[in-house]
Amino acid sequence: MPHVRPVGRGPRVRKEPEQTIVVRQRRARSFIGLLLGVVLAGCDAAKPKPASPGDLKIVVSGDTAGWITPCGCTSNQSGGLLRRGSFLAGLPETKNDRVLYLDAGGAVHGNSEYDVLKIKVVVDGERLMGIAAHNLGRAEAALGVDTLRRMGRANNPLVSCNVRDADGKLVAEPLRTVDRSGRHIAITGVLWPQFAPAGLRVDEPRQAVLDVAAKARGTYDVLIVLAYMPQDDLEKLAAGLPEADAVIGGPTGQPIPPRSVGPTLVTSATNKGKFLAVLDLPPKGPPSGRIVELDQTFPDDPAQKENLGQFLAELERRDLSPAQTGLALPLPPGAPADYRVAGSESCAKCHSAEFSTWQHTAHSHAWQTLAPRHFEVDPECMQCHTTGYGLPGGFATRATTMHRVSVGCESCHGPSAAHVADPHRRTPFRAGDQCTQCHDHENSPKFDFASYWPRIRHGPATQPAGNS
Numbered sequence: 001m002p003h004v005r006p007v008g009r010g011p012r013v014r015k016e017p018e019q020t021i022v023v024r025q026r027r028a029r030s031f032i033g034l035l036l037g038v039v040l041a042g043c044d045a046a047k048p049k050p051a052s053p054g055d056l057k058i059v060v061s062g063d064t065a066g067w068i069t070p071c072g073c074t075s076n077q078s079g080g081l082l083r084r085g086s087f088l089a090g091l092p093e094t095k096n097d098r099v100l101y102l103d104a105g106g107a108v109h110g111n112s113e114y115d116v117l118k119i120k121v122v123v124d125g126e127r128l129m130g131i132a133a134h135n136l137g138r139a140e141a142a143l144g145v146d147t148l149r150r151m152g153r154a155n156n157p158l159v160s161c162n163v164r165d166a167d168g169k170l171v172a173e174p175l176r177t178v179d180r181s182g183r184h185i186a187i188t189g190v191l192w193p194q195f196a197p198a199g200l201r202v203d204e205p206r207q208a209v210l211d212v213a214a215k216a217r218g219t220y221d222v223l224i225v226l227a228y229m230p231q232d233d234l235e236k237l238a239a240g241l242p243e244a245d246a247v248i249g250g251p252t253g254q255p256i257p258p259r260s261v262g263p264t265l266v267t268s269a270t271n272k273g274k275f276l277a278v279l280d281l282p283p284k285g286p287p288s289g290r291i292v293e294l295d296q297t298f299p300d301d302p303a304q305k306e307n308l309g310q311f312l313a314e315l316e317r318r319d320l321s322p323a324q325t326g327l328a329l330p331l332p333p334g335a336p337a338d339y340r341v342a343g344s345e346s347c348a349k350c351h352s353a354e355f356s357t358w359q360h361t362a363h364s365h366a367w368q369t370l371a372p373r374h375f376e377v378d379p380e381c382m383q384c385h386t387t388g389y390g391l392p393g394g395f396a397t398r399a400t401t402m403h404r405v406s407v408g409c410e411s412c413h414g415p416s417a418a419h420v421a422d423p424h425r426r427t428p429f430r431a432g433d434q435c436t437q438c439h440d441h442e443n444s445p446k447f448d449f450a451s452y453w454p455r456i457r458h459g460p461a462t463q464p465a466g467n468s
Contacts, residue, residue, distance in 0.1 A: 056181040056281040057093045058224065062104030062250035063137070064273035066118050066380065068125070068308065071443045076296065079274035081125040082308065083294040085301030087276065088129050098181040101129055104250045104269060105137025105189065105228040112326035114379055115139070116147060117318075121311040123156045128303045132178045135189030135226035136160040136171070137250075142197040145171050159189040159226065162208035164201040171200070174212045177220055182283075186220035188212050190237075192229030205229070206240050213243055222281065224248065231256065231268065238266035246287070248277055258289030265289065272442070309374075316377040319397045325379040328390025332428070339428070340417035341393035344408035347416070350423065355409075357458040363407035384438035387411050407438075412456075 061084060070077035093099045107122040108115040119140070126134060134140075134157055140148065145165045152158055152172060161174040175188045190205035209225055225241060227234055227249040238247035238261040245263075250270035258267035258279055265287050269277040279289040322328035331339065348355040358364055366385045370376040376385075377398070386401075387408035388394020393415065395404035410416050414429030432453065439447040 054098060054181045054283060055093070056098055056100065056183060056185075056222075057091065058100045058102065058246070058248075058277075058279040058281065059088060059091075060102045060104055060226070060248045060267075060269050060277040060279075061273060062135075062226075062228075062248075062268070062277075063106040063270040064103075064108070064122060065106055065139070065251075066108045066110075066115070067272040067274075068118065068121055068311070071381075073443045076445070077442075078293050078295045079272055080294065081122070081273075082300040082304040083298035084273070084276065085125065085129055085304035086298045087292065087294060089301060094130075099130075100178065100180045100185060100224075101126075101131045102187060102224065102226060102248070103131060103134040104226045104248055105135040105191070106139055106251055106270075107134075107137070108139045110139065110326040111142040111144065112324060114320055114325035114327070116143065117311065117314060119143065119151075121307060123151065124310075125304050125307045127156070128307060131157060132185075133157045133159045133176045133187040133189065133226065135228055136163050136191055137228035138191065138195040138197075141171075141191055141195065141200055141202075144197075144199070148172060159187060160191060161188045161212040162190045162203035162205055163196075164203065166199060166201070168201065175216055177216070183221040184219060185222045185224060186213070186216055187224045187226065189226040190228070192227075192233055195228065205237055209241060210243065234268060235261065235266060238264045245281070246279060248279075255291045257291050258287075260286070267291070312374050312377055315379075319377075319399050320379055321397050322379070322390030322395075327379050327383055329383070329388065329394070331391070336418065338418040338421070339392060339415050341388035341391055341404065341410050341415045342417040342420045343393075343403065344387070344410070346420045347409045351459070354458045358409060358456075361456050363411070363456065366407045367405035384443065388415060391415055393417060 067079050069080040069082065088094060088099065088101060091099055103126060108119045123134065136148070136158060140158070141163055148158065148171045157176060158172040159174070159176055160170065160172040163171050165171055175186055177184055177186050179185070188209055190208055191202050193202040193204065196202040205227065213223055223244045225237070225244045225247045227237055227247055228251070229237065229249055231252040234247065234249040234252060234256075238244070241247060242263050246265040246267070248266075249268050252268040252270050255270050255275040255277065256266065256268035258265055258277065265279060267277040267279065267289055269275050269291070274294060276292045276294065277289060278292055279287060281287045344355065344358065367376065370381055370385055375381045382395065383389045385406065386395035387404045387406065387410055390396070395401045412429065412431040412434045413427040416427045418425045419427050435449060435452065436447070438444070439452070
């Protein structure tokens with residue numbers, strides 16, 4: 001009769017001696033341990049080995065002073081975030097994390113609402129370029145404690161070890177440490193005490209650096225000091241800080257090519273963001289460096305172009321008034337109550353020939369030249385492409401005063417409402433004296449008064465220095 005397994009029971013199991021079970025358990029544990037060791041060894045092999053110190057390239061911008069692009073009035077100008085981004089993106093070292101990008105400060109030139117918007121586009125652009133630290137320059141400090149701390153909370157890498165609020169608290173991170181090319185790099189920043197704005201205290205720079213470096217001793221391999229101060233003081237600071245590997249600053253008028261002051265390298269990137277200081281720090285041997293001019297050979301970086309587009313869109317939306325930009329033309333001392341722009345059309349009645357000559361000059365359609373680059377929304381450009389920017393009766397906003405666009409009669413002759421009311425009262429400006437207000441070296445580097453003046457000369461008084 002066949003054997004029938006009872007329903008609900010499993011197969012019959014032979015009972016093994018307890019000693020055999022223990023041995024098997026030990027063998028299983030040994031095998032698992034061996035297997036785990038092999039796996040872990042494989043994981044360790046897959047981990048990247050700590051990088052040995054290699055070549056490090058440090059790129060420093062500074063003293064941008066609001067020049068996020070070249071003016072654009074001529075083709076051979078330098079600078080701008082778009083070219084800066086292109087330079088950094090094109091460095092071979094960028095691809096293997098051997099580049100350290102820093103800024104010495106001075107991003108804007110004022111503390112108006114317009115400047116606050118502009119510093120946002122600067123720091124946003126710097127973040128796109130992978131900036132590690134941005135020093136507080138004169139303009140940054142002038143923005144005030146609240147703005148600076150708000151920027152810090154937005155993860156902008158602001159550094160300064162000597163700028164304090166009224167209560168003695170530092171308003172930015174005193175020292176940042178980053179890893180590049182197998183090295184720990186400490187970055188701090190200082191502001192020249194004579195640049196201290198109202199409401200802030202600025203400590204003596206050298207001692208401030210020594211104090212913060214002492215607290216971080218043993219945590220870094222390289223110490224970089226960003227210093228916003230004039231050239232003589234910058235060089236004195238470098239000479240007095242053998243503890244620093246490099247002291248990099250601005251504003252110094254012109255860039256300072258990198259050179260050694262004792263064991264410390266000193267250099268400066270300055271002048272409206274036209275130049276970059278580029279330092280090469282090998283793992284062994286002396287450092288070296290150069291100054292790079294961001295000329296027209298560098299193309300526009302796409303990411304920075306988008307960043308600029310967002311800024312221009314915000315300007316178009318806000319349509320800031322001259323009071324919000326800090327760029328309004330100043331009233332002359334003792335200006336009379338009727339010092340007011342009357343408009344070019346008011347000149348045509350008595351000066352028809354001169355008015356006709358003006359209509360055929362580039363001045364009469366200066367506004368239209370902004371449109372191809374969409375800069376007709378930027379107050380920086382409006383100053384020289386409108387009539388009487390911010391003056392009584394002059395250009396104020398696109399929404400209210402489009403009848404004051406382009407370079408009208410009163411851009412050269414001065415606000416002339418008093419002259420229109422009484423022709424015996426002379427216009428306030430000598431026309432020839434006004435040319436370089438806009439045709440300066442920055443905006444019009446090829447300007448030559450002797451050759452330009454005949455192009456717009458009109459009326460009986462044709463001498464440049466004569467009253468118009």
